[in-house]
Amino acid sequence: MKSRILVFIQFTTIFLMLLPLGGGTQNYYLGLSTAFLGILIGLLAIKAHPSGNFNIRPDIKENCTLISHGIYKVIRHPMYASVLLSMLGVVILYANLYVSVLYLILLINMLTKMFYEESLWHSKDECYENYAKTTYRLIPYIF
Numbered sequence: 001m002k003s004r005i006l007v008f009i010q011f012t013t014i015f016l017m018l019l020p021l022g023g024g025t026q027n028y029y030l031g032l033s034t035a036f037l038g039i040l041i042g043l044l045a046i047k048a049h050p051s052g053n054f055n056i057r058p059d060i061k062e063n064c065t066l067i068s069h070g071i072y073k074v075i076r077h078p079m080y081a082s083v084l085l086s087m088l089g090v091v092i093l094y095a096n097l098y099v100s101v102l103y104l105i106l107l108i109n110m111l112t113k114m115f116y117e118e119s120l121w122h123s124k125d126e127c128y129e130n131y132a133k134t135t136y137r138l139i140p141y142i143f
Helices: 002-018 028-048 078-094 097-124 127-134
Strands: none
Touching: 002 078, 002 097, 028 078, 078 097, 097 127
16 A cells, blocks of 8 residues: 555656646756656666566555566666656756656655665565665766
8 A cells, every 4th residue: 555655646746747737948958858868767777677577556566576677777666766867957947946846846755765665675685685786776976
């Protein structure tokens, strides 16, 4: 149930951020470049997954395996990084309080989702501890 609520909050927030609620765009090229980089990271993450291993909820599928190659060699949560970076592009594009507050809600939700997923991995897979020691969560060489 917790997973479903976190995913619901995530998609609702993204939907609300993308609603055209007036106001022009600013920093057009920077915003689009940031969003594009986020999408690229997401595509690299999807490419690294074997068929049937991908899950939108932070729950761990029964027969899934820990991915530690490709982009997962550097960061543990490239899909979360992808969402956050893509939506940061929206914040840069629209640069208003409404979108900024929604982004803060999304950030808190994604961090909650990420830490919840990590707690599940720690209890499921002994290798996750070593994997966590050799990778960054979201931002290479920072966090």
